[in-house]
Amino acid sequence: MGERVTSFRVACLSALSLVLLAGCRKEPSAPQWDVDLVAPLITTSMTIGDIVPDSLLSVGGDGSVSVLYTTQLFSLALDTVLTAPDTSFRYGYGLPFPGPVEFQPGATFTTDNDVTTFELDGLQLRELKIRSGQVDFAVTNMMNGTIIGDFGLPGASLNGAPFALQQVVPPGTPSAPSTLSSARALDGYVFDMRGPDHNAVNTLATALSYTTAQNGSSVTVTDQDSLIALVSYHDIVPQYATGYFGTRTVAVEPDTSVLDLFANVSGTLDLSQVTARLKVRNGIGVDARATLQYLRSINASTGTTVDLVHPITAHPINLDRALDLGGSFLPAENAFTLTEANSNIDAFVENLPSGIAYALDIVIDPLGDVSNGHDFLYYESRITADLEVEIPLRLSATDLVLRKTSTVDLPGTAEGHALQYGTLHLFATNGFPFSAQVQLAIVDAADQVLATLAPGGTIASGALGPNGLVTTPVASAIDVVLSAEQLDLLYRTGLIRITAAFNTAGTGHVQLLNSYRLDVQLTAEGNYLVNGDE
């Protein structure tokens, strides 16, 4: 019996030991092993439409393509012509003699119908419609009874109702005056700036009166008591203004408009034909004369600049005035065509500008008040200049480089990733009349090359026929080896830069057709660590 008990204990202890040992074992990690994979990754086709957005492309009947690119050079807004500064007016009332005078309850003891004249920097406005703004009306009472102040703008109306504002001010003393203020939005009000007699400018009729409270006691006033009204106009944004805006010069400070047409492109581009149109639209109801000091093509990568040479840069441009349609307006468009015959627009464009710099002066109403006080502007009025460039894609490219850096979202982390090393195969069937030397590089955030992926290679140009058009697409293959070290580097930066240097086939200009295409397939042979992505 004793032996049986002992054997039972031994069995129990042994089993318990097994359990404990198993329980202490570290939780297993996922098994890992490397496999050699070969597989297609991506396929794509590239046409002109993929290089240049469809919105910029125009296709001729023969399949030839042109790029029509428009960029806005500048846009001058309403505040170029009219600004309404914040303005305050102070109105005081006091007995002109010692007094005292007693005013019975409900008595109106003074009424002041006056005008307010605004200082508008040379503008002579006859009408002003307010888009947004505010008027504050504050009354300070030093009299011993409650005073009701009524402020009105007989020349300002909203939907036919004149502007009126009332302020009830409790009693005060000269040593302890009582002041209350109220505000009213002016949005939508139309100001008749011709004054009460309709023969002035920048003038607004006002009416101010004081009344003792109807239910109060009588008010005794001496020459020591007074009432002060303060009327403040601020944050006025005009919706519409008309009058004479005055002859004056507006200097448009030198500035540069960014041009993205040639973003990431460098090299030599020779275009056979370029046409550009400078369209200046005047949305303000004034005659204007613009003097373009310069219009400059700037290539930020190379630092080269090309100034446009054309009569518009040599002489002032007269800009017609917009047409007031009563509630809206029709801008006047002034267009100037730039060709290789009358300008250096080809060199201007072939500089592959990343920006266009300009500086100009604009003279408003250069001939004076020829509209007889009917200059106008709307809130939406602008003077804008757009440059339209039409480039028929008949060109010659020499090492024209297209470069793009992309963030590669690889699975796994820099510390643990399944992809170990491999070779990328790029297969291309090129129907374009230019070759492309392809290079891949791993770069850092500052776009500095950390590793170049070799060997790379060149996608051959399509074969040209006697007419200079591609007759047969040509197949090419490029290999790019990605070592384990380079892959680690790529995981750390996540940035890869693709550079393609294009060279047109033949010696002269080649015509790009809408039908040209480049078929690309990317495959990979790689060593992959199963469960290697952390």
Place this chain on the structure above:
Amino acid sequence: MNKWWLCGALLLALPAWSQPDAHPPDSTRAAFVTGRLPAPLRPVPAHSLSLNGSGAFDANTLYNDLVLGLYNGGRLSRGLRERSQDALNGRNRGGYALDLSVTYAWGTRFFGNDGWRPRITVADHHVLGLRFRDPVYDLTFFGNAAYEGRTARLAPSAFEQVSYQTVAFGAEEKCTGSYIQLAVVNGQSLNAARIDRADLFTAVDGRYLELGLDGGYWRSDTAGGAFGGSNGLGAALQLGLTLPVRIGRTLGELGISVTDVGFIAWNGNSLRVPRDTTLHYRGIRVEDVLDLEDLLIGKNGLQDTLGLAYERGAFVRALPALLEAHLALGTLRATSLPNTFAYTLAVDHRCLPGYVPFVSLRRTFGLGADACAHVQAAYGGFGGFRAGVGAKVRLLRHALLTVASPNIIGSVSNTARGKAVLVGLDVAW
């Protein structure tokens, strides 16, 4: 999870009572499988409790170092993988079965029948069966680079991995231990595929992949697939018949049983991919080769591209039923342990891919009044020829412990194939 299951089985084996009349079975069936032990023949105690656990994996070509490497994790060296690759024979099989069951029978009659009594069994099963062609192994462990310019014929291949639990109730014949039970089945998780045709051609330089595919994939809802979760319900039949036999002057017994003949209806969140198609893949189509930022796509995107997206919906699949039969002859006179026979011929089959009928021949020796041991030779299941050993010992008065390894060489060697252990404890009072 499987590791903990084994631990659980061992824990259940700890509380051992002793009793002289308990008659744990000779476990004549192939020990690879569940290890549920037949009920005692006689006499009939008022209460009978059987706790049985078994865990085993086996393969006819894959070596243990590879399987254990997959289980334990870490880096699998190329040499380790190549050793199993060299052993591939074109008809490769493998799998595992982890089973735990508790059976309790009690009383003296069943619905007025004195010859029967109630019986209940609760069981937990985790099984996987796998059969595959050599290229499946090659692609899995070495990739497709070696198949550049040629076709990898992957079919016929199949696998099925099921975890399920059963609660069965029925009746047991007191004299023979024959029983019949109906079980409610909880489907925990399913992962299964059947490939009738799969020819993968890898073009030179990976220009394209072409896959002729006829097969299907089934998966239970990935949510709630842990132990205790439920992704499906089903029913099953469990049946065991034990008959005393006499051949000439030799006594013995004949046993036949079926376990878990039934089905699971997997719920509406289950997934499947039935396909009979040919796929030609040249890579993901992208709009801008210069824009790599959206180039990489996930597994789901690739599945959609290949037309292999999941279909969501309920489906019914049969359970991996177990069929067993044994013939035992020759009572051992040296031991007082009942129903211990000198020779046992057993065969079983589990309805899983890669499982072939498992045939074993066992010789049992008495080791005194309260113990015996056996050796056995077997062939089949997921593996090939196997040698096994086992022992049975009476503990105190009311318990009988059985420990066996149907694959003793594999169980102690990582350079062999398969491992198996079986533990059973029968208590009667």
